[in-house]
Amino acid sequence: MxxxxxxxxxxxxxxxxxxxxxxxxxxxxxxxxxxxxxxxxxxxxxxxxxxxxxxxxxxxxxxxxxxxxxxxxxxxxxxxxxxxxxxxxxxxxxxxxxxxxxxxxxxxxxxxxxxxxxxxxxxxxxxxxxxxxxxxxxxxxxxxxxxxxxxxxxxxxxxxxxxxxxxxxxxxxxxxxxxxxxxxxxxxxxxxxxxxxxxxxxxxxxxxQFEVITTHLNDSGKLPDRALKGNAHAYLSAPYGIYATSDGHLAMAMEDLKYLAAALELPQIIPLAEDGFTHRDQIMAAIASALASASTRHWLSIFEPADIWCAEVQNYDQFTSHPGYLAMxxxxxxxxxxxxxxxxxxxxxxxxxxxxxxxxxxxxxxxxxxxxxxxxx
Incomplete structure (x- = not known):
């Protein structure tokens, strides 16, 4: 019933x-x-x-x-x-x-x-x-x-x-x-x-919008500050965003920047990691440059075994034909x-x-x- x-x-x-x-x-x-x-x-x-x-x-x-x-x-x-x-x-x-x-x-x-x-x-x-x-x-x-x-x-x-x-x-x-x-x-x-x-x-x-309006109300009335490129959340620090790879796009969620710097061989972002929001655009630009050098599959093969939170950006054709979607x-x-x-x-x-x-x-x-x-x- x-x-x-x-x-x-x-x-x-x-x-x-x-x-x-x-x-x-x-x-x-x-x-x-x-x-x-x-x-x-x-x-x-x-x-x-x-x-x-x-x-x-x-x-x-x-x-x-x-x-x-x-x-x-x-x-x-x-x-x-x-x-x-x-x-x-x-x-x-x-x-x-x-x-x-x-x-x-x-x-x-x-x-x-x-x-x-x-x-x-x-x-x-x-x-x-x-x-x-x-x-x-x-x-x-x-x-x-x-x-x-x-x-x-x-x-x-x-x-x-x-x-x-x-x-x-x-x-x-x-x-x-x-x-x-x-x-x-x-x-x-x-x-x-x-x-x-x-x-x-x-x-x-x-x-x-409760989380972002609450932030605005308790942050001296500052307006949302979207990332310069790859924005996915106006209030979150780098690396949160979407990046182009050599053959598609990759979404990167919250991550320890020092850990990510090691995986990407980007030691130059480590000094900026203490404040990933203030230096967001600079950090994201460095990550974007690195990710653009290889395919989405290449980066997934590195990041997923290391438990770095990421995902391929798929269109509807890719998504609805994926075994993960079909299994649901x-x-x-x-x-x-x-x-x-x-x-x-x-x-x-x-x-x-x-x-x-x-x-x-x-x-x-x-x-x-x-x-x-x-x-x-």
Missing amino acids: APLENLIVLEFCQYMSGPSAGMRMADLGATVIKIERPGTGEGGRQLAIRNLFAGNNSVLFHTINRNKLSYSANLKDPSDLIKIKKLIEKADVLIHNFRPGVMEKLELGFRDCARINPKLIYGEISGYGKEGKWQAKPGQDLLLQSISGLTWLSGNKNDPPVPFGLSIADYMCGTHLVQGILAALIARSKTGKGALIEVNLLSSLIDF NLEQSITLADGQQLKTTRCPIRIDGHIFRSSKPGPEVGADNRQLEQTLL
């Missing part, structure tokens, strides 16, 4: 942040019901990466909405709203990622829903919370990265701001929402009461309505050794109305 089996989750969400939370709960066995507008459904159905579609929906939609049901309803139609409120009576969890005030206008805010179902766990995602000048701004990932300072951590010293190459705010916030919901479910098992869980994209990005059994196939197989990743969580997979694609709009009305309404 999956750990969240028999848990009913209503998902009033679109795009990435809320649906990623619903995906994880569906992975773990919850019955997740997407509440969507009739006809077009949620906006994420047309949100495509590299314009990849499978059927009427984007490949991204299928991956982030796997194993869910769809109930279509016009939330401004009184008769449809009655049906939605009946679903709320039966639900354990409700999540939404509308802007602040939208659900309240629909009479589906936390207080409205708590009157319908006092045991309901009500989770909401916003861009910037409900207070302050930013609350009405669009909660879009790149904008959040830019506002929060995250773009000044990647790239090298003289580079412009560099955004993270993933929708990290959306995914982190969805993860935080699931954490809050699971905590509230445990509390409900003791008190019998529901709860309001509030998360926002900006807070999640601040939490994501991280992929699954989703079967679309036309029989097409869509490859994606699986839930990363194991419980008692069990791997959670789902072959069910994202649902068509309203595909489960009849079933849900027969069983829950």
